[in-house]
Amino acid sequence: MGPLQIKELLQQTPDGQSVTLKGWVRTKRESKNAIFIALNDGSTIHNIQAVAAPGQFSAELLLTxxxxxxxxxTGQLVESQGSGQAVEVKIDDIFVYGTADVDxxxxxxxxxxxxxxxEIAHLRPRTNTFSAILRIRHALAFAVHKYYNDRGFFYLHTPIITASDAEGAGEMFRVTTLDLDKLPRTDEGAINFKEDFFGRxxxxxxxGQLEGELGAMALSKIYTFGPTFRAxxxxxxxxxxxFWMIEPEMAFFELEDNMDLAEDxxxxxxxxxxxxxxxxxxFLENRLADEDxxxxxxxxxxxxxxxxxxxxxxxxxxxxxxxxxxxxxxSKPHKEKKFQYPVGWGIDLSxxxxxxxVEKHFKKPVILTNYPREIKSFYMKLDDDGKTVRAMDVLFPGIGEIIGGSQREDNYEKLLERVHEVGIDPETIWWYLETRKFGTAPHSGFGLGFERLVLFVTGMGNIRDVIPFPRYPKSAEF
Structure with a gap:
């Protein structure tokens, strides 16, 4: 099982027991009375202090x-003689796995x-800020899986490679094995994707929503948690x-049920x-306070x-x-023309x-429902007025929208009409439409961008700082 991690050692009662530490040096400080080494292994925000006597080790070793x-x-776990920590390690031996050139x-x-x-994403997890963010990211991911498992949901793996555009936005990364220098062409001059790996x-x-709905129409309650891509x-x-998306889909859930689940x-x-x-x-709260x-x-x-x-x-x-x-x-900001963007029925709220x-009017999180059909996706269930759909967005302080979802359209004719209306070829999602022909049922779901959640919980200001290796325009270095 390996040695105890620093998080565990810091919680032990010191009585001179022999311990082994493994980790990376955060600081080394020498005085006439002692040598202090602060070591961290990533298990906690806190370092453990290891202390050696002057002359105990060669100058050559200490230079590394x-x-x-x-x-x-290796050493003995003892009560700390200084302030700031309860325990420290009295060093018996030091072994250097790898040096780091000080220059x-x-x-x-x-x-x-x-x-x-x-710019140094390969090393930034060693900093206090990013090690804290990554530990919180892990805790949130675990909490997501635990939440749905405890409530009878099934984890569904939806495809990363797809021929459908669930959002209809068209901003997708193409997957191909075609030789870009010798693209096959049809008689009309278009790229002949029939010769590509998937034949299309x-x-x-x-x-993963569209495929997630297919799972919900058999298993009743599913969720996806996987990578998604927007070009x-x-x-x-x-x-x-x-980025990563969490997308539950539930048969027999209507809009009110969907809101209840999202909030809980x-x-x-x-x-x-x-x-x-x-x-x-x-630690992150203190960091933000210092910035402020x-x-x-x-x-x-x-x-x-x-x-x-x-x-x-x-x-x-x-x-x-x-x-x-x-x-x-x-509102006062609208009347005094302080909003940057105009307000009017039919706008997509900024x-x-x-x-x-959230922050001024209600002073609490908000769930907005029943948006105009023109500004929402084709799969959302049409309200009886024909003007709005059973959409819902959860709004948070400091961030705005954090969850978007809806009751899905379960009527075949209405869904097909919307597909034509937004310009999607029904042949590309025939399988999705067929679920409305074979045992259709009311169903709902929502999507939560995981990085948006981590951004909110950590208080960071840029989403590039809450994922280990961010991908954005002109950046795929690591």
């Missing part, structure tokens, strides 16, 4: 013990910008080209992080733990899109509108 070096230390190792003990750390055009998926040439702080789900996984990532969240010191009072963010508890402790406000537009039209509803 620098920030970034990887060591094995070239980029992670010296000082504050580095997030932009710089993106194929792309990386933008969503959107966007360089904003909220977009990635490769997101509260439960955030609560799991609050209970299991206390040290990492406290240099900002004007009105631009400072809500303290991280306060923001997370704000979501967990408040019942989400539920209202229709039409009611939300009325509130925005009557983040500033969503955040006004």
């Amino acid at each position: 013990v620098t920030t970034g070096s990887c060591l094995k230390i 070239s190792y980029p992670l010296q003990p000082k504050r580095h910008s997030l932009e710089f750390l993106r 055009e194929a792309n990386l998926t933008v969503s 959107e040439n966007s360089n904003t702080t909220r977009h990635l080209a490769e 789900f997101i509260k439960t996984v955030i609560t799991y992080a609050l209970e299991n990532c206390k040290d990492d969240l406290a 010191k240099n900002k004007p009072q009105n631009e400072r963010s809500i303290p991280l733990l306060e923001k997370l508890n704000f979501v967990v402790e408040n019942a989400f406000e539920r209202l229709t899109y039409t009611e939300a537009i009325d509130i925005l039209l009557k 983040s500033e509108h969503e955040r006004y509803l």
Whole structure:
């Protein structure tokens, strides 16, 4: 099973027992009375201090013990003589697995910008900030699987390579084995995809939803949790080209059931992080507080733990899109022309509108429903008025939309009409349409971008900093 990790050693009662540490040096400090080595193995935000006596080890060995070096230390776990930690290790022996040249190792003990750390994504998990983010990311992923498993959902693996565009946006990465220098052509001059690997055009998926619905129409409750891809040439702080999506699909769920599940789900996984990532969240909260010191009072963010508890402790406000537009039209920012984007029935709400509803008007998370059909996807169930669909978006403070979902259209004729309306060839999704012909049933689902959730829980400002190796325009280095 290997040696105990530093997280476990820090929780032990010290009585001089023999221990073995393995990890990377964060700092080394020498004084006339002792040599102090701070070691971290990634299991916790906290380092463990190892102490040696002057002259105990050769100068030649100590020259290899620098920030970034990887060591094995054996010694005795004792009560710490200094402040800041309860235990420390009195060193008996040091073995150096790998050295880190002090002149070239980029992670010296000082504050580095997030932009710089993106350039060294192979090393940034060794920093306090990114090790905390990755541990929280793991906890949230575990909480997602636990949530659905405990409620009778089945984990469905939907295809990464697909011929369908679930969102109808067309911003997809093409998958091909054709020789780009010698593309086969039809008589009309178009690329002949019949000679490609799959015998047709194929792309990386933008969503597992359509295939997820097929699973729900047999297993009743399923969820997907996998990578998705958007070839959107966007360089904003909220977009990635490769990201992970959580998409539950449930037979016999109508819009109200869908909202209940979304609210309970997101509260439960955030609560799991609050209970299991206390040290990492406290570190990130302090980091944000330090950043905010240099900002004007009105631009400072809500303290991280306060923001997370704000979501967990408040019942989400539920209202229709039409009611939300009325509130925005009557709002002070609209009347004083302080919104950057116009307000009117039929618009796709911008983040500033969503955040006004959450942070200023209701002061709690919001679920908006029944959006105009023109601004929503073809698969959403049409309301009786013919103008709106049974969509729902969950809006959070500081981020705006975090979940998007709907009751799905279960009527074959209405769905086919919408497919034609938005310009999709029915032959490309014949299998999806057939589920409405063979034992159709009311069903619903939603999608949560996992990185959006991690962004919210960690309080980071850029989505590129909550995934280990971000993919965005002109960047696929690692």
